[in-house]
Amino acid sequence: MTKKIILVVDDEPYIIRTIQKTLEKEGYEVVTASDGCEALLKVKNMKPALVLLDINMPGLSGIDTLRCIKALDKNFPVIMVTAVRDEKEAKETIEAGAYDYITKPIDFEHLKSSVFSKIFLIRQA
Numbered sequence: 001m002t003k004k005i006i007l008v009v010d011d012e013p014y015i016i017r018t019i020q021k022t023l024e025k026e027g028y029e030v031v032t033a034s035d036g037c038e039a040l041l042k043v044k045n046m047k048p049a050l051v052l053l054d055i056n057m058p059g060l061s062g063i064d065t066l067r068c069i070k071a072l073d074k075n076f077p078v079i080m081v082t083a084v085r086d087e088k089e090a091k092e093t094i095e096a097g098a099y100d101y102i103t104k105p106i107d108f109e110h111l112k113s114s115v116f117s118k119i120f121l122i123r124q125a
Contacts, residue, residue, distance in 0.1 A: 003029040004119050005046060009039040009065070010054040010081065015104070019052060019081075022108050023115065036060030040068055043076070050118055052111075053098075055082040055089065063093060070097040077118045081106065 006028045008019045013034075020030040031046060033039040035057055043051065051069065055062035062080060069076050080093045083104040090101040100114045 003027060004049040005029045005031060006115065007031050007033060007039060007042055007046070007048040007051045009033045009036070009051060009057075009062070011035060011057045012054075015054070015081075015106075019106070019111070022112065026112055026116070028115070028119075036062065036065035036068070039065055043069055043072065049077070050115060051076070051078045052081055052115075053078055055080055055093065056084065063089075063096060066093060066096050066098055079111075079114055079118070 006023055008016050008030055010016050011034050016032045020032060023030050031042060031048065033042050037060055039051065039053065053062045053065060066078055069078055074097065077099050078097065079100045079102060080098045081102050081104065085103050093101055099118055102111055102114065
């Protein structure tokens with residue numbers, strides 16, 4: 001069975017490395033992007049199984065990137081990651097089609113559970 005590819009998008013290299021190490025230990029292949037434009041190119045070209053997407057990034061915001069991804073494929077699974085605990089922002093991302101909303105500092109057990117459950121659902125589809 002081939003590894004599922006997960007795209008991790010964040011403008012903070014430390015966050016990317018930490019998430020990447022965690023998910024690689026779980027058996028996923030992880031590719032990264034540091035902004036929304038790079039993320040969109042990788043979504044189009046690599047067709048990852050899932051995207052973990054930071055909300056607050058320079059240039060194209062995470063919410064705008066989410067909307068662009070959903071315009072390409074409304075069923076594409078995206079989990080939002082943010083340092084800001086904002087109920088309005090969380091609601092906006094879920095309404096825009098995000099599967100989950102995870103706040104930093106990241107609870108890695110919750111992250112692994114959310115990723116696994118979405119990947120498992122993809123396998124069943």
